[in-house]
Amino acid sequence: MPVFSLKVNSSTREVNVDSGTSLLWVLREHLGLTGTKYSCGVGQCGSCTIHVEGSPMRACTLAVETVAKGQKITTIEGLSEKGDHPVQKAWAAHQVPQCGYCQSGQIMQAAALLEKNPKPGREEILQYMNGNLCRCGTYMRIYKAIESASKEL
Amino acid sequence: MKDQSTIDNSLSRRRFLKLSGGFTIGITVVGLVPQLTSCTEDGEDTRDLVAKELNAWVNIREDGQITIMSPASEMGQGSRTALPIILAEELDADWSKVQVETSPIDPEIYGSPGFGPNARKIMLNVGSRTVRGYFKSLRQAGAQTRYVLLHSVAKAWEVPIDELSTEPSMVVHEASGRKMPYGDVVAILDIPETISEISEEQMKKPEDFRLIWNESIGRVDVVEKSNGSAQFSMDIQVPDMVYGVIERGKVHGASPSLRNEAAMRAEDGLIDLVALDYGIGVVANSLEKALKLKEQLDIDWNTNVTAAKHSSQEALDSYATLTQHDETRELRSLGNVRQAMARAAKTYTADYKNDYVYHAQMEPLNAIAAVSEDQTSAEIWAGTQGPGFVAGAVADALGIEPEKVKFNLCFLGGGFGRRSMHDYIIEAALLSKAVKKPVKMIWTREDDLRYGMYRPMSFQRMQAGTDADGNIIAFSHSITGDGSNLLASGTANEFYDIPNQEVELNIVKNGIRLKHWRSVGHGPNKFAIEGFIDQIAADQGQDPLEVRRKLMANHPKALRTLEKAAEMANWGSPLAEGRARGIAFGERSGALCTGIAEISVNKDTGKIKVHHFWSAVDGGIMVQPDNAKAQMEGGILMGMSSVLSEQLTIESGEVRQSNFHDYNLLRMADIPETLEIALLPSDEAPQGMGEASTPIVAGAIANAFLALTGKALTHLPFTPERVKAVLDA
Ligand code: FES
Ligand code: FES
Numbered sequence: 054m055p056v057f058s059l060k061v062n063s064s065t066r067e068v069n070v071d072s073g074t075s076l077l078w079v080l081r082e083h084l085g086l087t088g089t090k091y092s093c094g095v096g097q098c099g100s101c102t103i104h105v106e107g108s109p110m111r112a113c114t115l116a117v118e119t120v121a122k123g124q125k126i127t128t129i130e131g132l133s134e135k136g137d138h139p140v141q142k143a144w145a146a147h148q149v150p151q152c153g154y155c156q157s158g159q160i161m162q163a164a165a166l167l168e169k170n171p172k173p174g175r176e177e178i179l180q181y182m183n184g185n186l187c188r189c190g191t192y193m194r195i196y197k198a199i200e201s202a203s204k205e206l
Numbered sequence: 207m208k209d210q211s212t213i214d215n216s217l218s219r220r221r222f223l224k225l226s227g228g229f230t231i232g233i234t235v236v237g238l239v240p241q242l243t244s245c246t247e248d249g250e251d252t253r254d255l256v257a258k259e260l261n262a263w264v265n266i267r268e269d270g271q272i273t274i275m276s277p278a279s280e281m282g283q284g285s286r287t288a289l290p291i292i293l294a295e296e297l298d299a300d301w302s303k304v305q306v307e308t309s310p311i312d313p314e315i316y317g318s319p320g321f322g323p324n325a326r327k328i329m330l331n332v333g334s335r336t337v338r339g340y341f342k343s344l345r346q347a348g349a350q351t352r353y354v355l356l357h358s359v360a361k362a363w364e365v366p367i368d369e370l371s372t373e374p375s376m377v378v379h380e381a382s383g384r385k386m387p388y389g390d391v392v393a394i395l396d397i398p399e400t401i402s403e404i405s406e407e408q409m410k411k412p413e414d415f416r417l418i419w420n421e422s423i424g425r426v427d428v429v430e431k432s433n434g435s436a437q438f439s440m441d442i443q444v445p446d447m448v449y450g451v452i453e454r455g456k457v458h459g460a461s462p463s464l465r466n467e468a469a470m471r472a473e474d475g476l477i478d479l480v481a482l483d484y485g486i487g488v489v490a491n492s493l494e495k496a497l498k499l500k501e502q503l504d505i506d507w508n509t510n511v512t513a514a515k516h517s518s519q520e521a522l523d524s525y526a527t528l529t530q531h532d533e534t535r536e537l538r539s540l541g542n543v544r545q546a547m548a549r550a551a552k553t554y555t556a557d558y559k560n561d562y563v564y565h566a567q568m569e570p571l572n573a574i575a576a577v578s579e580d581q582t583s584a585e586i587w588a589g590t591q592g593p594g595f596v597a598g599a600v601a602d603a604l605g606i607e608p609e610k611v612k613f614n615l616c617f618l619g620g621g622f623g624r625r626s627m628h629d630y631i632i633e634a635a636l637l638s639k640a641v642k643k644p645v646k647m648i649w650t651r652e653d654d655l656r657y658g659m660y661r662p663m664s665f666q667r668m669q670a671g672t673d674a675d676g677n678i679i680a681f682s683h684s685i686t687g688d689g690s691n692l693l694a695s696g697t698a699n700e701f702y703d704i705p706n707q708e709v710e711l712n713i714v715k716n717g718i719r720l721k722h723w724r725s726v727g728h729g730p731n732k733f734a735i736e737g738f739i740d741q742i743a744a745d746q747g748q749d750p751l752e753v754r755r756k757l758m759a760n761h762p763k764a765l766r767t768l769e770k771a772a773e774m775a776n777w778g779s780p781l782a783e784g785r786a787r788g789i790a791f792g793e794r795s796g797a798l799c800t801g802i803a804e805i806s807v808n809k810d811t812g813k814i815k816v817h818h819f820w821s822a823v824d825g826g827i828m829v830q831p832d833n834a835k836a837q838m839e840g841g842i843l844m845g846m847s848s849v850l851s852e853q854l855t856i857e858s859g860e861v862r863q864s865n866f867h868d869y870n871l872l873r874m875a876d877i878p879e880t881l882e883i884a885l886l887p888s889d890e891a892p893q894g895m896g897e898a899s900t901p902i903v904a905g906a907i908a909n910a911f912l913a914l915t916g917k918a919l920t921h922l923p924f925t926p927e928r929v930k931a932v933l934d935a
Contacts, residue, residue, distance in 0.1 A: 070492070070494065071494065074494045075494070078492070078493050078494050081441075082443075082449075082492065082493050083492075085443060086434075087434070087437075087440070087441035087443075088433070088434015088435065089434070090438075090440070090568070090569070090619070091440065091570070091648075092568045092569065092570065092619075092651060093651045093865050093866050094650060094651055094865075095651075095865055095866075095867065097865060097866035097867050098568070098866050100568060128434070129433065129434035130433070130434050130435075132433075133433075136429060136432060136433035141432045141433060144428070144432040145424070145428050145429060145432060148424050148425060148428060148832055148833070148836060149428075149432075150282075150425075150427070150428055150431035150432060151282030151283070151284070151836060151837075151840055152280075152281050152282030152567070152568065152569070152617070152618060152619050152620045152621075153282070153427065153430075153431030153436050153617065153619070154438060154567075154568040154569045154619030154620060155568045156431050156432060157434045160432060178874075179874050179875045179877070180875060182874040183873045183874045183875045184873075185874065186568065186866060186871050186873065187568070188566050188567055188568045188620050188622075188844065188871065189282045189568075189620060189840045189844075190839060190840030190841065190842070190843030190844045190847075190872070191836070191839075191840060192843055192872075192874050192877045193839050193843070193877060193878075193881050194836065194839070195874070196874070196877065
């Protein structure tokens with residue numbers, strides 16, 4: 054089995070897996086970074102959202118070899134040092150999570166949005182977040198939290 | 207030496223209380239090895255001490271730190287916060303010093319007494335019963351703990367106990383101006399032999415609540431759910447763990463025979479294949495390997511089962527004319543519907559239908575099981591709504607003693623009724639038993655959807671008669687479908703004064719796996735009831751709000767939710783072109799709820815847009831009002847999802863959908879512009895909030911559509927294609 058070297062959350066990690074293995078399984082089961090979640094495995098739900106070179110990506114659709122060329126991978130564990138990214142703070146202020154399972158993905162997607170455009174309008178927020186499902190129905194609060202994080206930026 | 211003396215000293219002060227409510231409260235001192243912090247009698251062995259200590263509901267340390275056990279599954283409903291708040295309120299604890307821990311799984315101590323007067327205490331989180339089930343007993347536990355603190359201080363200061371009062375985490379003697387923090391009381395603790403039950407009058411009055419009804423107290427699990435550290439069972443890793451997946455039939459109940467066993471067994475990375483009645487388990491040394499091997503299975507399925515003959519849309523269409531049922535039950539009979547119909551000035555009939563819906567909890571089912579090598583014990587990690595039943599279920603499956611099963615309750619990535627069955631936990635145990643290693647067993651989303659347990663589809667024939675003034679005097683509701691009681695809830699109309707009512711249930715067996723789904727029968731049934739009332743009102747030229755005002759005239763609590771929602775929505779005020787409002791009422795798990803939707807519809811595509819939604823709810827005392835609102839919001843959005851887009855169909859026993867590309871959940875772009883919730887003030891015991899709002903959504907949207915177009919939507923979900931067909935008809 055080949056060894057892949059991944060730059061995750063500012064450290065370099067080596068994994069020994071078949072090529073073609075999804076980055077999601079590598080992160081979760083091989084590297085123990087379980088904040089990134091599996092829910093659909095086919096790019097439909099956003100639970101596995103991470104940043105690759107700052108852009109939001111679905112880890113479940115990325116084969117490990119495509120991100121082993123020195124790209125910077127950030128997971129929820131690496132979003133901020135103390136869990137105090139403006140988006141995370143807004144999440145607490147608005148009491149967004151219910152079951153919480155989708156929330157790593159939501160937060161990573163929202164953080165990427167605000168990185169790209171710190172002052173998004175309503176339509177832009179709704180469209181940008183449209184690929185992230187939340188079965189508990191926390192969307193109203195997600196929306197409000199993104200708006201208020203945007204005000205902090 | 208020093209350590210030893212500390213321990214001895216503490217052991218002489220160790221305390222363990224059995225209170226009248228059956229609660230046990232350990233009050234311990236700080237700085238001890240945790241195993242030795244509390245126990246009953248001298249001379250017990252350490253094993254017992256560990257167990258006993260863990261049996262306490264609340265633990266107060268000398269530094270003032272208070273630990274409160276939460277006995278509930280946390281699936282997003284917030285009980286992990288709400289239950290400790292109830293206890294902390296009566297204890298008068300400083301909430302900032304409270305830390306919450308998951309209680310051990312011991313129903314005798316931690317079970318909810320809220321399942322009926324003669325029921326045994328159980329640990330099961332269903333039907334929005336958690337807060338209301340534990341409310342009384344947790345208040346009692348808090349009050350009794352506070353009493354012990356007061357009693358101890360009264361003795362130490364030699365003052366009458368009724369001269370003492372409390373402030374958050376502080377005993378106060380006003381007459382002398384003395385105060386003692388709870389932590390300091392630990393050192394002078396004096397536990398009375400018995401503590402009688404604290405009466406309701408001696409407890410806090412609602413106006414004195416500091417924690418309950420407090421909007422500013424947040425959930426205890428928000429931080430860990432915002433930084434990725436919250437542990438769902440999916441996230442658990444144990445040493446030597448391997449991975450299991452199961453290929454189940456496309457037809458529910460089909461049984462497999464494996465054609466390529468030899469080839470499979472030759473595969474690298476395979477640990478074992480495990481034959482089950484309804485599937486083949488694959489255990490491999492990595493998850494990716496297990497999933498890959500699962501795809502390579504060549505299975506011959508015996509589909510000689512009931513489900514194979516079932517095609518959902520045909521079956522649903524046939525129910526309207528079906529005369530033979532497997533069973534018919536009368537659910538309710540009030541007055542004489544037949545006679546009332548005969549003398550009615552006008553009679554009405556309308557049929558309603560709903561397709562299957564799927565739970566779609568975001569965390570697919572999974573569990574970790576570690577069966578010991580000698581196969582006499584097991585340890586389990588899982589998220590479940592029924593933690594009290596895991597040990598028994600696993601023990602049964604493995605043929606071992608329940609005491610030999612250690613269960614670790616994890617966060618649930620959604621429950622919605624699906625996780626009160628333990629099929630997935632037993633599967634993990636069986637796989638682990640076969641390979642003699644810890645196994646993380648995962649259902650893929652496709653497994654979870656196709657071999658799910660759905661909210662049943664149903665057909666509902668509604669009939670009614672009105673008198674000369676247009677009042678409904680007879681109301682008949684006939685339900686047809688599979689799922690027994692899953693179809694029955696929400697049909698009683700206790701808050702509508704209609705003198706003659708009947709409800710009947712016709713059961714037809716289809717062989718499809720069915721289950722409770724958030725609010726159970728209330729979703730489809732309230733849709734039919736509320737929709738039908740508006741169809742009648744429209745024909746009579748009556749305003750839907752007025753009709754309900756009349757029907758609820760003798761039910762002030764229900765009426766209050768109606769009036770409040772109407773006020774919030776500014777009912778009757780002019781609307782923009784192409785908009786209309788619809789109203790619906792429902793009661794679920796004790797909570798009364800009115801909802802109003804404002805919608806528009808795209809006439810070209812048939813897509814309904816919900817612009818605003820208002821809801822007023824009376825759920826008694828709101829232990830955690832902000833979370834109660836969150837539950838209401840979530841219930842409405844999940845309701846919208848099921849009403850507007852979720853559709854699971856079956857052809858010849860095979861589920862046609864497989865993942866979120868063809869099973870459509872509500873997404874962010876379709877949320878309303880505003881969603882307002884009003885929690886009506888109340889001093890009455892809390893009711894269930896987790897499902898209160900889901901049942902009103904279908905009626906509110908259908909009724910808005912009727913107001914907008916003059917046409918009735920009678921088949922859930924209201925997908926654009928269906929809506930378009932109704933518009934064009
Ligand atoms: S798990 Fe990757 S998008 Fe759903
Ligand atoms: S919080 Fe439960 S799925 Fe989003």
